[in-house]
Amino acid sequence: MTDTPLLEISDLNVRFDGERTVHAINGLNLSLGQGEMLGLLGESGSGKSVTLKALLRLLPPKRTQIDGSIRVNGADIMTLSGRRLSSYRGGEVSMVFQEPALALDPVYTIGDQIAETVMRHRGIGRKAAMEVALDMLMKVRIPSPERRLKNYPHEMSGGMRQRAMIALALSCRPKLLLADEPTTALDATVQIQILLLLRELQREFGMGIIFVTHDIGVAVEISERVAIMYAGNIVEEGSTRDIIRDARHPYTRGLLSANLHNVAKGTRLEAIAGAPPSLETEPVTCQFAPRCPNALPACEKGLPPFFVPGPGRRVACLLENGATAD
Amino acid sequence: MSETDTLRDNRDRGGPAQPLVLAQNLTKHFPIRSGLLNRQTATVHAVDGVSFAVHKGETLGIVGESGCGKSTTARLLIGLIELDDGTIVFDGDALGSAISLRDMRKSVQMVFQDSYASLNPRLTIEETIAFGPKVQGLADPLGRARDLLGKVGLDPNRFAHRYPHELSGGQRQRVNIARALAMSPRLVILDEAVSALDKSVEAQVLNLLCDLKDEFGLTYVFISHDLNVVRFISDRVLVMYLGEVVEVGPVEAIYGKQAHPYTASLFSAMPSMDPDNRTMEPPLSGDPPNPVNPPSGCRFHTRCRFAEDVCSGAKPALATFGNHPDHLAACHMHDPASGHSLAGAEASA
The missing domain is CATH 3.40.50.300 (P-loop containing nucleotide triphosphate hydrolases)
Known part of the structure; x- marks a missing residue:
C-alpha cells in the first residue's frame, strides 16, 4: 500500500469545445505520495482548478474532451460512473472551494449538511451522523460547536464558514483533499489561521492535500512540494525549499519577484511582460517563450522537455540544457 | 504634458x-x-x-x-x-x-x-x-x-x-x-x-x-x-481597525517597528516566504468583530494579547511613538499616564 502513490496523473489533456476551443490542460503528469502536501501554483487560466475538477470528474462531459489517465490509490478514475463515482466523490477524495458561501447550501444548517454526507457515505443513522458532525466541528476548532451545528451558513463569518466547509470535506476521512484557493477570499489574519489548521489536520488525519493557490507566499507556508503551472502544464516542480532558494524556470523567477516580498519603495519591479496565451490551439512550442526575457530561437521550435537539475526536481526549460542566452 | x-x-x-x-x-x-x-x-x-x-x-x-x-x-x-x-x-x-x-x-x-x-x-x-x-x-x-x-x-x-x-x-x-x-x-x-x-x-x-x-x-x-x-x-x-485609525506613520517607521498590537498582528499574519521558518502560531484568533456593536474603549481589546481593564474602559488617543514625530499610534501601552501595566516600558527601551 505504501509504495502505491496516492495519486498518479499521466498525460492528462483537457479540451473545452464550444464557441471557442480552449486547450486547458496539455499533457500534465503529476504524482502525489500518501500523506503528502503539494502546492499547485499558477495564475488564472493556468489550468490549476481544471486539474482539480478533472480529478473529481466534475467537468461537464458534453463539452469536455479528456484523455490520459488518473489513478487514485491505483484505481482508475476515468472509468468510474454511477454509484461508484458518487462514493468516490467525498468518500475517497473531497474538495474545499474558494467561496464557502457559495459551496454550502443556504437552506440547510451546517449540522444537517455534514450529517447528510456522513449518512450517505457511511450508511449510519441520523443521530450518529450528527455526533460525527459535532466531532468534526470540534476538530476544526469552531468555538461553541453545539450551537454552530444549528447555524445556517449566513449566520457565520467568512473564516467560520471556511472551517465548516473543511469539516464537511473531511467528515468521511478522505485520503486526498483538494483545496481550491480556500483562503483567497479571507483576510490575512484569518488566512493564516486556516493554513495552520489545515497543516494540523493533515498531520492528524494523514491525508494527502493538493493546495491550489496563486499566492506563492501561501504555497510556501503550507506545502512540502510545489508545482508551478503555466498554460495548462507544469513548468517547474520541486521541494518548497529548492523552489524558493533556487527557482530555475524564468516564469517561476518572475512570480517570485512579483510577490514583492521585502521590496523597498522606489525600486523598479521586474514584471513579466505581456499576458498568458489564450490556448485556442494546442501548444507545440514553449508557451512562455513570448514573455521570456531569456528565450532562445530553439524555444519557438518545439515543446521543451523536462530537465532534472536535482533530486525531486524537474524544469521544462531549454535553458537548463547548458545553453544560456546571456 | x-x-x-x-x-x-x-x-x-x-x-x-x-x-x-x-x-x-x-x-x-x-x-x-x-x-x-x-x-x-x-x-x-x-x-x-x-x-x-x-x-x-x-x-x-x-x-x-x-x-x-x-x-x-x-x-x-x-x-x-x-x-x-x-x-x-x-x-x-x-x-x-x-x-x-x-x-x-x-x-x-x-x-x-x-x-x-x-x-x-x-x-x-x-x-x-x-x-x-x-x-x-x-x-x-x-x-x-x-x-x-x-x-x-x-x-x-x-x-x-x-x-x-x-x-x-x-x-x-x-x-x-x-x-x-x-x-x-x-x-x-x-x-x-x-x-x-x-x-x-x-x-x-x-x-x-x-x-x-x-x-x-x-x-x-x-x-x-x-x-x-x-x-x-x-x-x-x-x-484602520473597526472604523478607527489605530496607527499612522511613514512606511519605513511602521515596517520597522509596529507600535500598535493590531498592526503587529497584521504583519505577523503575512506569509513568511521561508520554508524553514514557518508561522507556528496564528497572531490573532477569530474573525474581526462586527462593526454593528463595536467593543467599548479600545476596539481591539477583545482580540489583544495585552488587553487590561483600562483598555475596555477608555478609548486611547493617537500619540507619537518612537523617534519619528509623524509616527502615531492609539494604544494605552504607549501612554505612561494610562495605568496600563506595560505603559512606559517601551518608551524607555
Missing part, C-alpha cells in the same frame, strides 16, 4: 506645505432597518472619527481587514456617500462652503477593484475615457482619450474601439486608470485597484502607477490589504 503642468501650478493654492486633503473627524454610520415597520434596529459604525492628512505628491496607503472602513473612507473622500459628521478640506478650501462637491470631483478621481463592473459595457474604451472630459466641456475629448491610452500602455490604434469584454483584467484596469486621469485630477484614490489582478500583471500595473505619478505629479490614496504592495508604493501608511 506641459499643459497639465501649468494647469496644476494654477490650481495649487496653499503651496507644498499645505496638505492636499485634510480629513477631520470623518464619521459614517449606516442604519440597519428591519421588521414590519422598517424601524432602525442597529447601526453599523463604518467610519468613526477618522482624521488624517494627505500631503501633496505623496502616496498614503490605507490598510486593514475587511469591514475596517477603508473603502467607506475612500467613498467619503470623493463624496460618493454623504458624511454624517466631520469636515474635508481640499487644498485649503472646506468642502461644502469654499468648494462645491462638483468642483472638487474634477480634482479627485477613483479607481475601483472590479475592473469590469466599473466600465460601461456598451461604450468602447475610447468613449468611456472621453466621457468625463466631454461632459465637462474640455477640448477634444477623443484625442485626449487616445493620448491617455498610449500613456497607460495600450496602443490606441489597436484598443480604442474595443469593448470592455474584449480586454483582459489587466488591460481593463489600465483603461480605468486612463479614465481617472482624463479629468487631470490632482488626487487619485485607488481602492484595491490591483488586488484582483494576477501577480505578474499586478507588477506591471504598479510600475505604471509609479510612472504616471511622476509624469502627472499625482497624489495617491492607495487602499490595499496586501502589505507588500503597500510597502512598495506608499510614503505613509494608515492602519
Whole structure:
C-alpha cells in the first residue's frame, strides 16, 4: 500500500469545445505520495482548478474532451460512473472551494449538511451522523460547536464558514483533499489561521492535500512540494525549499519577484511582460517563450522537455540544457 | 504634458506645505432597518472619527481587514456617500462652503477593484475615457482619450474601439486608470485597484502607477490589504481597525517597528516566504468583530494579547511613538499616564 502513490496523473489533456476551443490542460503528469502536501501554483487560466475538477470528474462531459489517465490509490478514475463515482466523490477524495458561501447550501444548517454526507457515505443513522458532525466541528476548532451545528451558513463569518466547509470535506476521512484557493477570499489574519489548521489536520488525519493557490507566499507556508503551472502544464516542480532558494524556470523567477516580498519603495519591479496565451490551439512550442526575457530561437521550435537539475526536481526549460542566452 | 503642468501650478493654492486633503473627524454610520415597520434596529459604525492628512505628491496607503472602513473612507473622500459628521478640506478650501462637491470631483478621481463592473459595457474604451472630459466641456475629448491610452500602455490604434469584454483584467484596469486621469485630477484614490489582478500583471500595473505619478505629479490614496504592495508604493501608511485609525506613520517607521498590537498582528499574519521558518502560531484568533456593536474603549481589546481593564474602559488617543514625530499610534501601552501595566516600558527601551 505504501509504495502505491496516492495519486498518479499521466498525460492528462483537457479540451473545452464550444464557441471557442480552449486547450486547458496539455499533457500534465503529476504524482502525489500518501500523506503528502503539494502546492499547485499558477495564475488564472493556468489550468490549476481544471486539474482539480478533472480529478473529481466534475467537468461537464458534453463539452469536455479528456484523455490520459488518473489513478487514485491505483484505481482508475476515468472509468468510474454511477454509484461508484458518487462514493468516490467525498468518500475517497473531497474538495474545499474558494467561496464557502457559495459551496454550502443556504437552506440547510451546517449540522444537517455534514450529517447528510456522513449518512450517505457511511450508511449510519441520523443521530450518529450528527455526533460525527459535532466531532468534526470540534476538530476544526469552531468555538461553541453545539450551537454552530444549528447555524445556517449566513449566520457565520467568512473564516467560520471556511472551517465548516473543511469539516464537511473531511467528515468521511478522505485520503486526498483538494483545496481550491480556500483562503483567497479571507483576510490575512484569518488566512493564516486556516493554513495552520489545515497543516494540523493533515498531520492528524494523514491525508494527502493538493493546495491550489496563486499566492506563492501561501504555497510556501503550507506545502512540502510545489508545482508551478503555466498554460495548462507544469513548468517547474520541486521541494518548497529548492523552489524558493533556487527557482530555475524564468516564469517561476518572475512570480517570485512579483510577490514583492521585502521590496523597498522606489525600486523598479521586474514584471513579466505581456499576458498568458489564450490556448485556442494546442501548444507545440514553449508557451512562455513570448514573455521570456531569456528565450532562445530553439524555444519557438518545439515543446521543451523536462530537465532534472536535482533530486525531486524537474524544469521544462531549454535553458537548463547548458545553453544560456546571456 | 506641459499643459497639465501649468494647469496644476494654477490650481495649487496653499503651496507644498499645505496638505492636499485634510480629513477631520470623518464619521459614517449606516442604519440597519428591519421588521414590519422598517424601524432602525442597529447601526453599523463604518467610519468613526477618522482624521488624517494627505500631503501633496505623496502616496498614503490605507490598510486593514475587511469591514475596517477603508473603502467607506475612500467613498467619503470623493463624496460618493454623504458624511454624517466631520469636515474635508481640499487644498485649503472646506468642502461644502469654499468648494462645491462638483468642483472638487474634477480634482479627485477613483479607481475601483472590479475592473469590469466599473466600465460601461456598451461604450468602447475610447468613449468611456472621453466621457468625463466631454461632459465637462474640455477640448477634444477623443484625442485626449487616445493620448491617455498610449500613456497607460495600450496602443490606441489597436484598443480604442474595443469593448470592455474584449480586454483582459489587466488591460481593463489600465483603461480605468486612463479614465481617472482624463479629468487631470490632482488626487487619485485607488481602492484595491490591483488586488484582483494576477501577480505578474499586478507588477506591471504598479510600475505604471509609479510612472504616471511622476509624469502627472499625482497624489495617491492607495487602499490595499496586501502589505507588500503597500510597502512598495506608499510614503505613509494608515492602519484602520473597526472604523478607527489605530496607527499612522511613514512606511519605513511602521515596517520597522509596529507600535500598535493590531498592526503587529497584521504583519505577523503575512506569509513568511521561508520554508524553514514557518508561522507556528496564528497572531490573532477569530474573525474581526462586527462593526454593528463595536467593543467599548479600545476596539481591539477583545482580540489583544495585552488587553487590561483600562483598555475596555477608555478609548486611547493617537500619540507619537518612537523617534519619528509623524509616527502615531492609539494604544494605552504607549501612554505612561494610562495605568496600563506595560505603559512606559517601551518608551524607555
